[in-house]
Amino acid sequence: MTAQGMKRGLTSYGDAEFSLFLRKAFVKAMGLSDDALARPIVGIANTFSDYNACHGNVPKLVEAIKRGVMLAGGLPMEFPTISIHESFAYPTSMFLRNLMAMDTEEMLRAQPMDSVVLIGGCDKTIPAQMMAAASADVPAVFVPVGPMLVGHHRGETLGACTDCRRLWSDFRGGRITADEIDAVNGRLAPTAGTCMVMGTASTMACIVEIMGLALPHSASIPATHADRLRSAEASGRQAVAMAESGGPKPSEVMTRAAFRNALVVLQAIGGSTNGLIHLTAAAGRLGIPIDLDEVDALGREVPVLVDLKPSGRHYMEHFHWAGGVPRLVHELADLLDLDARDVCGTSLRERLAQLDTRDAQDVIRPRSDPINAGGSMAVLRGNLAPRGAIIKQSAATPRLLQHTGRAVVFDSVDDMAARIDSPDLDVGADDVLVLRNAGPVGAPGMPEAGYLPIPKKLATQGVKDMVRLSDARMSGTAFGAIVLHMTPEAALGGPLALVRDGDSVRLDVAGRRLDLLVDDAELARRRQDFEANGARGAAPVPTRGYAALFHRSVLQADEGCDFDFLVPGRGSR
Secondary structure: OOOOHHHOOOOOOOOHHHHHHHHHHHHHOOOOOHHHHOOOEEEEEEOOOOOOHHHOOHHHHHHHHHHHHHHOOOEEEEEEOOOOOHHHOOOOHHHHHHHHHHHHHHHHHHOOOOEEEEEEOOOOHHHHHHHHHHHHOOOEEEEEOOEOOOEEEOOEEEOOOHHHHHHHHHHHOOOOOHHHHHHHHOOOOOOOOEOOOOOHHHHHHHHHHHOOOEOOOOOOOOOOOHHHHHHHHHHHHHHHHHHHHOOOOHHHHOOHHHHHHHHHHHHHOOOOOHHHHHHHHHHHHOOOOOOHHHHHHHHHHOOEOEOEOOOOOEOHHHHHHOOHHHHHHHHHHHHOOOOOEOOOOOEHHHHHHOOOOOOOOOOEOOOOOOOEOOOOEEEEEOOOOOOOEEEEHHHOOHHHOEEEEEEEEEOOHHHHHHHOOOOOOOOOOOOEEEEOOOOOOOOOOOOOOOOOOOOHHHHOOOOOOOEEEEOOOOOOOOOOOEEEOOOOOHHHOOHHHHOOOOOEEEEEOOOOEEEEOOOHHHHHHHHHHHHHHOOOOOOOOOOOHHHHHHHHHEOOHHHOOOEHHHOOOOOOO
């Protein structure tokens, strides 16, 4: 039997009894009694940081979790890990996700704990913790920090960051003044918590709840509400129960059925396209493949039912009061595996039987009245994306979902930033904006640059959406006819590297196609040029530190952008 409590994972001095003796001496230096040392240990991963505004409520959550642990007879042990905030991470939060996953995994292995509570929120923290939990396989319960409350401006409800993007576009287009955008800036994010729209943070919170890794309703309780603290306390109690019983372990909860349930919910909530990359990475740690063809099939079958921005009108607090994930499960029951079990050992079927659906609400639609019958995401293939690309069709302008236009190409994020607002840029409203070398290797780190801004001279004419293509990602809060995650990326010789200004590009979402309308002979000539000269615009190859490790080890978007050496059965590329 595996040792428990302070006897777990003894430091190696060549004398196990001495190791335990020394550990107890230093633990007693903390003021703990022998009674405390005899109790099951619950680790609490503290992701608070002064750089992470979204996690501003974490100290209170840690206090509540500790209270729950102690009320249940356990010993809480708080420890820090890397904390990632989307707006404060250079070059991009995705670049650091795998580092946080490695940090968290190693701390779970290195320190004595019988179970762990993982506090996550913005944006890549829950994904990193899912990856770590899957690999370390210590019994774990997730506590999302929760969404912030909405802001208000001149009678309009505002939320970070869908309204950030919408109003910034209005400012770029000259439709609102500098004074007004400054006033808006102070009202978009009025409290602690993650973005209150269905961005990546809210998406991943919903995913850990539907997968059974977090307690019911924990995805949607606002960050500032007392219920958020009560949920954290209950999570601490549950962690003690898991510590005492030895499970369930993440590998017992994160099953193939649970991942499929997550993909169904991802479509139904109008979830972030980032969610697909993160699910693929977490599933990969357990040897469970995420098949893009299955994702697309679910996209055709599962309608968008949650009326939240950017696909709808409302915000996360409205989703919560409408019943949150449990109420959504009621609408999706026949599409889900109801026998999947959560960290409490309860099945979705059992939870569904206890659900009260009498409250009137209009945020979670019935299947007969969806927000979008076609689902949230579609998977595109064609000569521009042989291994797939993603479009969030529920947040796109419908008329652009079938479109042929002239390519306007940017070789890198820096090239785009330098030229997008130039009055000399040869671009029209029907053109297709193309950004390359913004993938995992080429950028590096696959930034959220896929939401290419509308060129200023078009924005001032009232143009609000265009077809945009890239090997980058896009924030879950963003919207538009935007094709992402084009695989393989340009820096590795993907077809995106062969596009030239003036080429015709055809997008056909109904037919699930994305094609460059250039003959094969010409593409072959361009391929020879690429192989002779390399990727134009790609970032220099790093030679040291984490950046070098990232460059030589990161996988492509269709494999979750994890590191090859962390995925069972994957060798170095």
